[in-house]
Amino acid sequence: MFSRRHSRNATLAFRLHMTGVSLGNSRDQLNKKLQERIKSMRGIKMGIAAAALAFAATSAQAADITIKFSHVVAENTPKGKMANKFAELVHERLGDRVEVEVYPNSQLFGDNKVLEAMALGDVQLAAPSLSKFGKYTSKLQVFDLPFLFKDMKAVEKFQQGPKGQELLHSMEDKGFIGLGYLHNGMKQLSASQPLIEPADADGLKFRIMSSDVLAAQFEAVQAVPLKKPFSEVFTLLQTKAIDGQENTWSNIYSKKFFEVQDHITESNHGVLDYLVVTSADFWNGLPDDVRPVVKKSLDEAIAYGNKISMEKAEADKKAIAESGRTTIHELTDEQRAAWVESMKPVWKQFEGDIGKDLIDAAVASNG
Numbered sequence: 001m002f003s004r005r006h007s008r009n010a011t012l013a014f015r016l017h018m019t020g021v022s023l024g025n026s027r028d029q030l031n032k033k034l035q036e037r038i039k040s041m042r043g044i045k046m047g048i049a050a051a052a053l054a055f056a057a058t059s060a061q062a063a064d065i066t067i068k069f070s071h072v073v074a075e076n077t078p079k080g081k082m083a084n085k086f087a088e089l090v091h092e093r094l095g096d097r098v099e100v101e102v103y104p105n106s107q108l109f110g111d112n113k114v115l116e117a118m119a120l121g122d123v124q125l126a127a128p129s130l131s132k133f134g135k136y137t138s139k140l141q142v143f144d145l146p147f148l149f150k151d152m153k154a155v156e157k158f159q160q161g162p163k164g165q166e167l168l169h170s171m172e173d174k175g176f177i178g179l180g181y182l183h184n185g186m187k188q189l190s191a192s193q194p195l196i197e198p199a200d201a202d203g204l205k206f207r208i209m210s211s212d213v214l215a216a217q218f219e220a221v222q223a224v225p226l227k228k229p230f231s232e233v234f235t236l237l238q239t240k241a242i243d244g245q246e247n248t249w250s251n252i253y254s255k256k257f258f259e260v261q262d263h264i265t266e267s268n269h270g271v272l273d274y275l276v277v278t279s280a281d282f283w284n285g286l287p288d289d290v291r292p293v294v295k296k297s298l299d300e301a302i303a304y305g306n307k308i309s310m311e312k313a314e315a316d317k318k319a320i321a322e323s324g325r326t327t328i329h330e331l332t333d334e335q336r337a338a339w340v341e342s343m344k345p346v347w348k349q350f351e352g353d354i355g356k357d358l359i360d361a362a363v364a365s366n367g
Helices: 004-019 029-062 077-097 114-118 139-142 150-160 162-167 212-219 230-238 247-253 278-284 291-323 333-343 343-353 357-362
Strands: 067-069 100-103 177-193 206-207 224-227 244-248 263-279 327-330
Touching: 067 077, 077 100, 077 177, 114 177, 114 224, 114 263, 139 162, 139 212, 139 263, 139 291, 139 343, 139 357, 150 162, 150 177, 150 263, 150 357, 162 357, 177 278, 177 291, 206 212, 212 224, 212 263, 212 343, 230 244, 244 247, 244 263, 247 291, 263 278, 263 291, 263 333, 291 333, 327 333, 343 357
Parallel strands: 067 100, 206 224, 206 244, 263 327
Antiparallel strands: 177 244, 177 263
16 A cells, blocks of 8 residues: 555656656756746647637638729619618628628719729729710710610610620720619600600700710701700709700609600600629629629619619609699601601711621610
8 A cells, every 4th residue: 555645756756757857856947847838838828819819800801891882863763772672682691791881862972983983992883874984985875876775675685685795894994894784764855845756856955964976866856965964954944944855754753854844755765774883803802702692682683673663664654644744745656767767877977986786786686
């Protein structure tokens, strides 16, 4: 039988052996050796903690993706609802990894400045009208050509076809990528007098967006096109500074143009759509597992917005008709053919800039 003292000595000897100290060493040597071992263990723990903090910081940084979506209309419009739907879908599918911040009503930038801001990285998504991209590509002018599309079904068919999808990348060399087309609708003509025949527009002043194609369109019927901001149109019409304008049913209703225009011709002579656009650097820099989810969410949001847009166009047209504030004129096939004949030469005028292949593809979409 070992005594309790022998047992303690045996235990001490075993512990000293594990620390590399023999029984013959002094107590000071023992203490020194133990302190070194403690410091070594502390160093390992601190190293593990530092590594964990570094990993956490890296993970947080990788997950910190903010998409600022700037647009110029109210949240209750088809475009506004589309943007909010996109933010909701991204949050549902990616959680805190990606945050979409929507800025409506030109809170960040107007359409004239947003692309410059995008190039600087100050905004990641926008949806200007297709007429706003003339500075970067002439090909999107195809959508401004008068009487090119007979209805929105033809527009949709062209946009989703090979040539329409090709146009999404027509500005990639300038640093921008189109991600999808958002509808507003077909444009109608309004004026202070009836517009039934092309000659009825002779000498009248019409407000247009900043588009050379739209200017040529009105010049083809001897009218006077004036490039003016959208925000000034109501006042210009009310004060008789201009005689008329072109716009969709939803814009004519929401901006109350029908209250200061005695006549609206249901011409369906052109399309007013938007291009959802992003920076090529931003888009290509998204993680490979994030980009497809963002694109899927955007595609679904655009489809949602386009459905609302079509429903709103019909509802707003009905509301204008029922208001009794203006007279809506429907053109006969012969009357419409006269307008087409007068304005169709504009196609040839811009064929060199746009491309005959694009124009032919657009015409084919009407079949």
